[in-house]
Amino acid sequence: MQRIRVSSRQSPVHKLGDSQMTLSPKFRLAAMQSSLLDPSLDYELSMKGDSLIPGLPDDIALNSLLRLPVDDHTHCRAVCKRWYSLFGSKERFFTRRKELGFHDPWLFVFASHKCTGNIQWKVLNLTHFSWHSIPPMPCKDKVCPHGFRCVSIPREGILFVCGGSLTAVDSPLNLVLKYEVQKNRWTVMKKMITARSFFASGVIDGMIYVAGGNSTDLFELDSAEVLDPSKGTWRSIPSMDTNMVAYDAAVLNGKLLITEGWFWPFYVAPRGQIYDPRTNNWETMAEGLREGWTGSSAVVHGNLFVVSEHERTKLKVYDTENDCWETIEGPPLPDQICKPFSVNCSDCRIFVVGRNLHLAIGYIIRLCPRNSTDNRLKFSVQWQVVVAPETLSNLTPSSAQILFA
Template sequence: MQRVRVSSFQSPISKMTLSPQFGLAEIQSSLLDPSLELELSNRGERLIPGLPDDVALQCLLRVPVDKHSTCKAVCKRWYSLFGSKEHFFTRRKEFSFHDQWLFVFAHHKCTGKLEWKVLDLTQFSWHTIPAMPCKDEVCPQGFRCVSIPHEGVLFVCGGVASDVDCPLNLVLKYEVCKNHWTVMTKMITARSFFASGIIDGMVYVAGGNSRDMVELNSAEVLDPNKGTWRSVANMGTNIASYDAAVLNGKLLVTEGWYWPFYVVPRGQVYDPITDNWENMATGLREGWTGSSVVMYEHLFVVTEHERTKLKVYDNETDSWCTVEGPPLPEQICKPFCVDCWDNRIYVVGRNLHLAVGHISSPCPRGSSTKRCRFSVHWQVVDAPESLSELTPSSAKVLFA
């Protein structure tokens, strides 16, 4: 198992604010004017002397975020490029640069303050983004977060006001290229502890708790382009969701389980094509004992019991198989949250320590083996001491 020590140095992503008493705000504004960059270019002032600007830009757009403050001091053109995160990431998008960033929604275990921390998965450095525009007295676990990774977009929905135990219909949108939160149209129904997922770019939410902790059976969908919600078919039963996943174009919702199993967990599956819900297969719902991700068109679960092993669901036999390899590293303490990309699964535990699970490729096509076998090996990334008071609620991979 490989361990990586992360530097405790942090550089904020949010925009720098300058004191007006020194008259620097106007200077900064003029230096960030796009027309100035064009004017300097026309004068022959190169981004990097001796290199064409298109080549130089390819180099500079790869500079890590924590080095931007230093780079701004080089010259006016560098200040223009590195002085605005929106401008920098917009230019990266134009050049089709896509680096992975892990966005972690966490709360301080003593103050309860909500925070978003961002881990650059290339440089393994932590950063911050602006605070969400929501009230302070909220339960972090009541929110649901979904993302569209390649668009660099994150949605935060619902929640519950902990001071009055009242569910919320809040919807917030964060865009990496703008480093900015937008308040979207509210959900039709206020809900907390519900299921959520993105199918074909549409945001689906279902079930959850309403006022007085009454479970819901309603569901709705958001069209992010239009910014409008509409109702879809009600679920077959009232469910407050423990976990959810999107597999083969369908939304899988599990009620969850209690240890030991005092009650049999319920589960529902939604097909957006037919706008219909059906009961989840018995083996699938009874073996779903942890937090899920979808990789290789298979549902994986990081179990919260069973020695915290990783397991995968076999649709043909309606059963779960243990993934070969060691259990989740002991440094990753519950509660934890998970996400994945490509062949890696990211598990963020208490104090924001991270385990990266490298999943082996499944059986090649044409193999005589009917059931694909997977294996995992873990890499641990220790978070800096400054994050030791944080507990994660959600983690999402975005590209920027």
């Protein structure tokens, strides 16, 4: 039996899936200090002539201060009371950013320690390339970091963590957690109808779809369901045409694509399913699409790209008309990015997070056809490497999500 020591100064750790529990950020100020975060106090200080930055109007000063990296906030709090008020709470910091219309992408990486197995979220500021942490998920029991599925609604600054499994007994979970950037906290949502791990997930028109995976008896599932985040309720949708544990999934042209994935040795061809919420039906994935899907995917310019794990980690794109994959021009994934890696994208950039949380940013460029009769889409990629600090050297990613804040 695992024992948890709880300090008298800390809230007790709740068990996974406690529907009444919310997790308060560990960096939220104590109640005795809350007056310093009161907006009315900030207004009072400004009326007394306490400027955010002497010689600058407050609106210009605030616009500048809200661009500072999060890892500098601790030092900034010591400047004055108004800076303490602004930087003393990440919740208030991100709320003010939203009020002023900031929409910068941040990379949220779900990782585990390779020695202890402890799970944690690390966040990369994609402007300053600085890392910081968010409050830990409410996990008491030992869990498998790769059994979860994470999805995000980027423009709303929200991500969801679903399912997973307990490491000791390999038992799938129906857990659902929601993290909100603006509030900087986790909330336990209503559980999935079916406990599952290693399943597919995706967001279509703000709705969260999950399908397949391992069941509580370790058999593969064919069931699927959808969450309406605004109502917090799950409902079943038609089952897939086959029982399947998902390797990867993507949303393309309003459809959820799920692949079983290639595993060495290649004894049998992988299976694949496609769900269309407009018709509420599943169909079998085209042969070329499923057999060439040999890595982790990202959708850029309305096209499906895959960072391949088998062909010298080259980037390739799916040709819908010809049901085939084409390797795009440019170098392969940089050597610093070691498997296992997680992939996501924003605009024309693909983000590949590898072991030790080193990051490769692939800039996708659409090429003009060489002649008027060539209608095929051509792309090239250029890679930029962002080396993570030594403090992250023992972390292995299992998911990467983009949120705007």
